[in-house]
Amino acid sequence: MVGFVIVSHSAKLAEGVADLARMMAKTVPIAPAGGLEDGSFGTSFEKISNAIDQVYSDDGVILLMDMGSAVMTAEMVIESMEGRKLVMADCPIAEGAVTGTVGAEAGMSLEEILEDLEQVGAQKKL
Amino acid sequence: MNTEKLIAVIHKIAAKIEEEKAFLTELDNVIGDGDHGINLARGFGEVEKKLDAMADKEPGDVLKTVGMTLVSTVGGASGPLYGTGFMKLGAALKGKADVTVPDFLAGLQLAIEGIMQRGRSTKGEKTMLDAMIPAKEAMEAKWNESQDAKAAFAAGVAAAWEGVEYTKTIAATKGRASYLGERSIGHQDPGATSFTMVLEIVANEV
Numbered sequence: 001m002v003g004f005v006i007v008s009h010s011a012k013l014a015e016g017v018a019d020l021a022r023m024m025a026k027t028v029p030i031a032p033a034g035g036l037e038d039g040s041f042g043t044s045f046e047k048i049s050n051a052i053d054q055v056y057s058d059d060g061v062i063l064l065m066d067m068g069s070a071v072m073t074a075e076m077v078i079e080s081m082e083g084r085k086l087v088m089a090d091c092p093i094a095e096g097a098v099t100g101t102v103g104a105e106a107g108m109s110l111e112e113i114l115e116d117l118e119q120v121g122a123q124k125k126l
Numbered sequence: 127m128n129t130e131k132l133i134a135v136i137h138k139i140a141a142k143i144e145e146e147k148a149f150l151t152e153l154d155n156v157i158g159d160g161d162h163g164i165n166l167a168r169g170f171g172e173v174e175k176k177l178d179a180m181a182d183k184e185p186g187d188v189l190k191t192v193g194m195t196l197v198s199t200v201g202g203a204s205g206p207l208y209g210t211g212f213m214k215l216g217a218a219l220k221g222k223a224d225v226t227v228p229d230f231l232a233g234l235q236l237a238i239e240g241i242m243q244r245g246r247s248t249k250g251e252k253t254m255l256d257a258m259i260p261a262k263e264a265m266e267a268k269w270n271e272s273q274d275a276k277a278a279f280a281a282g283v284a285a286a287w288e289g290v291e292y293t294k295t296i297a298a299t300k301g302r303a304s305y306l307g308e309r310s311i312g313h314q315d316p317g318a319t320s321f322t323m324v325l326e327i328v329a330n331e332v
Binding site: 041069 | 197
């Protein structure tokens with residue numbers, strides 16, 4: 001099953017998004033990577049790397065990021081793990097996490113989920 | 127510049143960042159998330175711990191280690207951006223025991239390109255690039271005209287400070303300040319400021 005890593009500046013936000021996704025997709029491997037080692041705001045190369053290791057399988061891992069350094073640090077972690085199936089999704093983090101994990105649990109491939117996630121940002125709520 | 131000198135310069139950069147930590151953070155408080163000085167100081171603090179063990183490495187390897195350390199310890203956007211910059215500069219200087227001005231300029235160009243790619247940014251977006259790009263161009267022009275390293279670096283620093291001033295006049299379209307849009311006008315960019323401080327330290331040592 002495709003795994004997920006939630007990269008945020010905030011540990012609470014990352015954990016909350018992971019919790020939210022687990023409500024609907026109970027068996028999906030999803031790991032939060034929020035904040036710095038000391039609990040302060042920021043994005044940690046090491047936390048992201050460890051989160052990927054935690055949920056990785058040959059089916060691959062999709063990373064969902066909030067903004068700025070979350071995107072850039074996730075990208076550098078991916079570059080440092082050459083040869084693994086790792087991709088970043090360009091979508092809102094909470095809605096993307098729910099859409100993606102539900103898809104993964106239904107057995108969709110990484111490529112199929114990624115296609116779905118591309119539409120998430122375009123969906124209007126009102 | 128050889129490894130011994132380079133390590134001394136990096137120590138001075140770390141000291142300068144530590145000294146300006148509060149000022150850089152204050153700049154970032156106004157238009158960003160208020161962590162620039164703190165983050166960079168944490169990163170360079172970690173860099174300093176690694177320098178003693180690098181005395182027998184070539185300058186390019188020292189710079190690569192500086193970059194990788196910044197990426198893994200800074201925690202904000204300046205980590206991947208400065209980290210990419212130092213890593214690209216280091217890679218460009220591979221195999222050189224003594225770095226000349228043209229070597230440095232060629233490396234700086236690659237660092238700029240790396241930072242543009244990493245940040246998906248370009249000149250005029252109120253970022254460090256608004257100091258870096260004019261600094262590199264001014265240094266190159268002065269070097270080609272005079273072959274004088276001191277004069278070239280002085281021209282680079284002057285152009286970088288002009289770039290910092292320029293960032294006050296434009297709205298941010300990249301980075302956290304872009305959320306403020308037009309309201310970011312009137313404030314100088316923290317990344318452009320810290321880059322200029324770093325370049326100034328290097329210029330003093332050339």
